[in-house]
Amino acid sequence: MHGKALATLALAFTLTGAAQAQDAESVLRDAASAPRHLSYAGQVESVEYGSANSHASIYRVEHRSPNLTRRWYLAPQALYGDSIITRATTSYDLDVRHHRIIVSNDDTLEDEVALDDNFALLSSNYRIVPAPAEEVAGRKTLGFMLINRHTGQMCMRVWIDKETHLVLERQAYASDGAVISAMRYDQISYTSNLPAQFFNVPKEQGFATLRGMDHELPSNDIDAVARAAGFNAVGPKYLPEGFQPISGDVSEIKGVRSMHLLYSDGIRTLSLFENARGATADLSRFTVHQTTVESHDARYVEDGPTLLMTWERSGLHFALVGDLSRQEMTRIAESVTP
Amino acid sequence: MMTHLTHEKLIDYLHDALSPEEDALIYAHIDACSECRSAYLAETQISELLRREAAADERELPSIVKARIWETVRNSAPTPLERVRALFRPAYALAAAALVAALVLIPVTLHNGVASPSIDAAYYFADHAAMNGTIPFADRGSAASAQFETIPASDQTAVVAVPVVYTADAR
Numbered sequence: 001m002h003g004k005a006l007a008t009l010a011l012a013f014t015l016t017g018a019a020q021a022q023d024a025e026s027v028l029r030d031a032a033s034a035p036r037h038l039s040y041a042g043q044v045e046s047v048e049y050g051s052a053n054s055h056a057s058i059y060r061v062e063h064r065s066p067n068l069t070r071r072w073y074l075a076p077q078a079l080y081g082d083s084i085i086t087r088a089t090t091s092y093d094l095d096v097r098h099h100r101i102i103v104s105n106d107d108t109l110e111d112e113v114a115l116d117d118n119f120a121l122l123s124s125n126y127r128i129v130p131a132p133a134e135e136v137a138g139r140k141t142l143g144f145m146l147i148n149r150h151t152g153q154m155c156m157r158v159w160i161d162k163e164t165h166l167v168l169e170r171q172a173y174a175s176d177g178a179v180i181s182a183m184r185y186d187q188i189s190y191t192s193n194l195p196a197q198f199f200n201v202p203k204e205q206g207f208a209t210l211r212g213m214d215h216e217l218p219s220n221d222i223d224a225v226a227r228a229a230g231f232n233a234v235g236p237k238y239l240p241e242g243f244q245p246i247s248g249d250v251s252e253i254k255g256v257r258s259m260h261l262l263y264s265d266g267i268r269t270l271s272l273f274e275n276a277r278g279a280t281a282d283l284s285r286f287t288v289h290q291t292t293v294e295s296h297d298a299r300y301v302e303d304g305p306t307l308l309m310t311w312e313r314s315g316l317h318f319a320l321v322g323d324l325s326r327q328e329m330t331r332i333a334e335s336v337t338p
Numbered sequence: 339m340m341t342h343l344t345h346e347k348l349i350d351y352l353h354d355a356l357s358p359e360e361d362a363l364i365y366a367h368i369d370a371c372s373e374c375r376s377a378y379l380a381e382t383q384i385s386e387l388l389r390r391e392a393a394a395d396e397r398e399l400p401s402i403v404k405a406r407i408w409e410t411v412r413n414s415a416p417t418p419l420e421r422v423r424a425l426f427r428p429a430y431a432l433a434a435a436a437l438v439a440a441l442v443l444i445p446v447t448l449h450n451g452v453a454s455p456s457i458d459a460a461y462y463f464a465d466h467a468a469m470n471g472t473i474p475f476a477d478r479g480s481a482a483s484a485q486f487e488t489i490p491a492s493d494q495t496a497v498v499a500v501p502v503v504y505t506a507d508a509r
Contacts, residue, residue, distance in 0.1 A: 032474040032475065046477060048477075106471060108469065108471035108472050109471050111471070111472050115472045115474065118472050118474055119474050122474055156475065158475065170475055170477070181477060183477055213461075213464060213465070213468070215465070215468045218469060228369075230362075246472075247469060247472070249469075251465075252358075252362055253457050253461060254455045254457065255357070255358035255362075256358060256455055257358070257362055260465060260469065262466075262469045262470075264473055266473070267474075267475070269469075269470050269473055269476075271462070271465070271469065273462055275457075277358060277455070279455045280456050280457075281456065281457055281458075281459050281462060282456040282458045282459060285459070301459060303463055306463060306466070308459055308462055308463065319457075319462045321462050321463060321466040322466075
């Protein structure tokens with residue numbers, strides 16, 4: 001009888017645990033797409049920490065659901081007064097210092113299917129563990145830790161508005177536990193009164209309009225991307241556990257056809273670029289470090305927490321970009337063999 | 339829509355003798371046009387056949403002929419002029435090496451457009467960040483992306499429209 005009661009209790013705990021996990025996942029899923037149905041105005045602090053340099057910014061953000069956003073940069077001083085207006089997939093970057101508006105298009109911004117797919121990837125690689133709640137920007141939040149199922153390491157922590165499910169604070173961590181990026185709302189108010197005209201691009205006197213980078217919808221048919229490259233493209237034989245190819249495209253930059261494959265585990269990402277036209281990476285605006293990939297000379301640069309490693313092998317030029325440790329990036333690079 | 343490729347163009351494409359822009363256009367055309375693709379495949383087969391034939395024609399001299407040649411070489415005493423020439427052999431070798439290097443390197447350089455182009459590292463960082471747009475909780479408002487100088491569209495175009503085939507149930 002006693003045993004039966006214990007078993008019932010254990011079952012109840014298991015069911016409660018499963019329900020909590022289910023709840024946590026559904027809250028997080030909501031959070032990933034919250035800006036699609038919420039309108040708000042607030043102020044955000046964002047920092048990216050690197051061993052060579054860090055980037056910090058403070059910006060005002062106004063967002064009208066589903067896809068109108070305006071960011072005004074208040075800091076650093078170099079960006080003060082600049083703003084970025086995003087209307088669906090088109091962004092207008094108002095650069096007041098250089099009197100120009102740069103217009104670029106990014107089809108991935110509206111790719112809800114891929115976002116869903118990548119959320120599924122995240123939940124297959126990360127355990128979502130409730131964390132102590134905190135107040136952020138005067139709002140009650142639900143805290144969650146995202147723990148890598150393969151390594152047991154916490155890769156991200158998020159604080160989600162208890163009522164609206166908007167992410168109000170987020171911290172990402174390196175494999176050694178160091179914070180590599182942090183974002184936090186200092187102030188937020190939800191409103192449905194943001195007029196659409198507010199997101200019109202101002203007609204600034206004397207501003208030149210330039211065309212920036214365009215990104216078409218990438219493909220998740222990696223074999224088709226590799227075929228389209230026009231050369232014998234190769235990929236890494238080693239990837240950290242949980243990583244898989246998620247999308248790719250082939251573009252031409254300065255007449256050089258270049259293939260880009262993106263790998264991810266749902267939170268961390270890694271890009272591999274390759275070309276067969278002898279086009280090296282111009283690293284002149286960064287501090288360059290020498291290293292080797294197997295016995296081949298390689299170079300790497302860092303920008304905030306993101307590392308770019310470049311090398312040549314068997315007539316192909318490679319560039320690997322990601323937020324992983326240099327040791328991990330080198331191991332991946334060494335596995336890119338024809 | 340491009341008209342069918344001429345035989346000359348196909349040969350140039352096969353020998354990597356086109357500019358990168360033209361090469362990309364021809365590549366895309368062959369991919370889309372079955373008639374030109376057949377012509378291209380036929381041409382590659384002919385090239386391969388010729389290469390194999392040429393390799394097969396490189397036959398060994400009969401051993402008896404080789405032996406006679408060496409005997410003649412050993413028995414022929416060098417003239418005084420040949421002895422002087424022998425002193426300059428290293429210089430000949432250097433000149434010959436320079437000539438070979440020039441012959442090899444000039445077409446390679448020309449093929450790559452005088453000097454190999456380089457791609458700004460900022461492009462790689464920006465493209466990596468852009469493709470992160472579909473990763474849940476990726477930050478798109480950081481100063482890092484705002485501080486990058488923009489890569490002009492004239493420098494970057496998507497040349498291959500790969501069909502998007504999402505398999506939402508795969509994961």
